[in-house]
Amino acid sequence: MADNVQNNQGPQTTGHVWDGTLQEYNNPLPVWWTYAFYATIVFAIAYWLYYPSWPIGQHFLTGFGKIEYTNAEGQKEDWHWNTRAKLLKETEDAVALQKPYYDKIMSLPFQQISKDPQLYSFVQSAGKPLFADNCAACHQSGGSGKIGMAPNLADDSWIYGGTYDKIQETITNGRHGYMPPFAEALEPEQIDDLANYVLSLSGNKVDPAKAAKGDELFHSNTAACFYCHGANAKGRQDIGSANLTDKIWLWADVPDAQDTAGKVALVTQVIKGGLNRGVMPTWQGRLSPEQIKLLTVYVHEFGGGQ
Amino acid sequence: MLKNLKHEILETNVGVLLVGTMIAISIGGLVEIAPLFLIKDTVENVDGVRPYTPLELRGRDIYVREGCYLCHSQMIRPFRDEQLRYGHYSLAAESKYDHPFQWGSKRTGPDLARVGGKYSNEWHVQHLTAPRSVVPESVMPNYPWLLTTPLDYSDVEDRMRALRTTGVPYSTSQEEYQKNVKAFGEATAKMLDISHAQQNLIAQAESGNYDGDRSSISEMDALVAYLQVLGTMVDFSKIKPEDLVKYR
Numbered sequence: 001m002a003d004n005v006q007n008n009q010g011p012q013t014t015g016h017v018w019d020g021t022l023q024e025y026n027n028p029l030p031v032w033w034t035y036a037f038y039a040t041i042v043f044a045i046a047y048w049l050y051y052p053s054w055p056i057g058q059h060f061l062t063g064f065g066k067i068e069y070t071n072a073e074g075q076k077e078d079w080h081w082n083t084r085a086k087l088l089k090e091t092e093d094a095v096a097l098q099k100p101y102y103d104k105i106m107s108l109p110f111q112q113i114s115k116d117p118q119l120y121s122f123v124q125s126a127g128k129p130l131f132a133d134n135c136a137a138c139h140q141s142g143g144s145g146k147i148g149m150a151p152n153l154a155d156d157s158w159i160y161g162g163t164y165d166k167i168q169e170t171i172t173n174g175r176h177g178y179m180p181p182f183a184e185a186l187e188p189e190q191i192d193d194l195a196n197y198v199l200s201l202s203g204n205k206v207d208p209a210k211a212a213k214g215d216e217l218f219h220s221n222t223a224a225c226f227y228c229h230g231a232n233a234k235g236r237q238d239i240g241s242a243n244l245t246d247k248i249w250l251w252a253d254v255p256d257a258q259d260t261a262g263k264v265a266l267v268t269q270v271i272k273g274g275l276n277r278g279v280m281p282t283w284q285g286r287l288s289p290e291q292i293k294l295l296t297v298y299v300h301e302f303g304g305g306q
Numbered sequence: 307m308l309k310n311l312k313h314e315i316l317e318t319n320v321g322v323l324l325v326g327t328m329i330a331i332s333i334g335g336l337v338e339i340a341p342l343f344l345i346k347d348t349v350e351n352v353d354g355v356r357p358y359t360p361l362e363l364r365g366r367d368i369y370v371r372e373g374c375y376l377c378h379s380q381m382i383r384p385f386r387d388e389q390l391r392y393g394h395y396s397l398a399a400e401s402k403y404d405h406p407f408q409w410g411s412k413r414t415g416p417d418l419a420r421v422g423g424k425y426s427n428e429w430h431v432q433h434l435t436a437p438r439s440v441v442p443e444s445v446m447p448n449y450p451w452l453l454t455t456p457l458d459y460s461d462v463e464d465r466m467r468a469l470r471t472t473g474v475p476y477s478t479s480q481e482e483y484q485k486n487v488k489a490f491g492e493a494t495a496k497m498l499d500i501s502h503a504q505q506n507l508i509a510q511a512e513s514g515n516y517d518g519d520r521s522s523i524s525e526m527d528a529l530v531a532y533l534q535v536l537g538t539m540v541d542f543s544k545i546k547p548e549d550l551v552k553y554r
Binding site for chain 2: 014052054055057058059060069071072077079082083084085086087088090091094129133134137138140146148149277279280281282285286
């Protein structure tokens with residue numbers, strides 16, 4: 001405002017005088033600004049006409065803009081512009097772009113998929129976000145698993161089987177781990193003997209006398225552990241019973257226990273209480289069969305696949 | 307006439323300015339809000355959406371109490387990236403029994419509109435108790451008290467009655483019950499009967515065993531029951547995508 005006076009452009013005031021002396025300068029908006037403002041009004045009118053805008057009673061002005069998409073019957077149809085139609089169209093376009101890859105994935109047997117370099121890189125790039133969004137919450141990034149939550153997918157130990165078919169079955173239908181509780185069926189000493197035996201199977205130093213008794217009990221009809229875990233205690237993948245002879249633990253955190261007593265206590269707890277956990281949700285419905293097959297290959301490629 | 311309508315009139319008369327401002331603001335409000343009540347297709351006509359069971363309802367109250375909505379939205383927008391990550395976009399119909407709705411506008415954590423069935427109950431219990439034990443990079447607080455606090459369900463009938471006044475069809479009479487049987491089927495209608503609310507709540511908590519402990523009903527039971535039903539009511543495999551397009 002001071003500039004106005006210094007440049008001697010005359011008194012550009014609003015013409016009002018308050019209190020006898022107070023005046024207000026009048027600084028009109030720049031011309032370019034005024035025209036830009038009018039232009040936005042013209043733009044708004046064009047916008048109203050193209051996109052859905054004004055409400056009219058129970059309906060609204062739908063606008064001239066149209067989006068063409070393919071309906072469930074495979075026919076082309078169009079509808080006035082809206083975000084749902086736009087999403088449908090964009091999804092179709094994206095699916096069309098990925099179709100050559102997914103078609104190949106669906107037509108090839110599992111073993112062939114990762115041998116095709118182009119397909120392999122597609123599996124890696126599409127599998128990464130799929131795994132992160134759907135699997136990593138339990139199986140952790142890279143499929144490293146978590147004791148007490150979900151098994152490691154990158155090692156050679158598989159509860160339900162590590163073949164392509166088994167992995168696909170697991171993702172599609174989900175899993176539910178179960179072991180009955182033995183607290184009522186067995187005496188505390190018997191459970192203690194069994195825990196010692198089970199720990200001896202994976203090379204832990206335990207009381208040999210107790211382990212020997214546990215061995216007998218394991219293979220007897222009294223405890224009948226061998227029904228599910230097998231006579232060799234290597235587990236059965238068809239029912240998802242654990243292999244007790246390896247050093248891999250999922251529910252009893254044996255590697256974390258300080259001493260033998262601690263290890264025995266952990267295994268005792270599992271035998272006593274049983275297990276009703278290890279629930280993996282079904283992904284059928286949430287993921288398409290194409291995505292599940294791709295994810296199967298992705299998980300298999302962590303290194304543990306059989 | 308138009309020549310005399312100068313902006314100066316507004317600027318020099320505070321009363322006129324006030325009235326003018328109110329008119330301008332109410333136009334904005336009317337244009338944005340009123341059509342949602344008038345346009346008949348705002349809430350889609352889809353099958354499956356039902357009011358929450360008493361247990362889910364208490365879980366929802368805990369969700370609100372703990373302020374989950376401050377970091378988690380329940381609104382999957384119709385964008386491709388959101389659809390890829392969270393699933394089908396949210397329908398207006400899916401929150402028609404939510405008072406207040408939990409759409410939210412802030413995502414520090416992920417959207418939860420379709421979290422139901424995505425993780426096991428065990429995972430939810432572990433994650434709510436100690437989020438970083440399963441998601442190392444998480445910034446979510448621990449909620450260990452959910453597992454140890456018994457659920458107070460003594461006033462669940464009152465809560466249902468309050469929602470009933472907003473239009474949620476919880477039933478208080480045989481006539482309303484029969485209406486629910488027609489609308490939702492018998493099994494659901496039983497759950498919506500206010501007179502059996504506590505009994506239903508206990509039964510669902512015991513059979514669902516959401517927190518892994520059958521001996522008592524904790525707040526965790528209710529919250530997990532609520533989380534597990536989110537976004538699962540509508541079966542999208544039975545709806546043609548273009549039909550939903552035509553609601554807009």
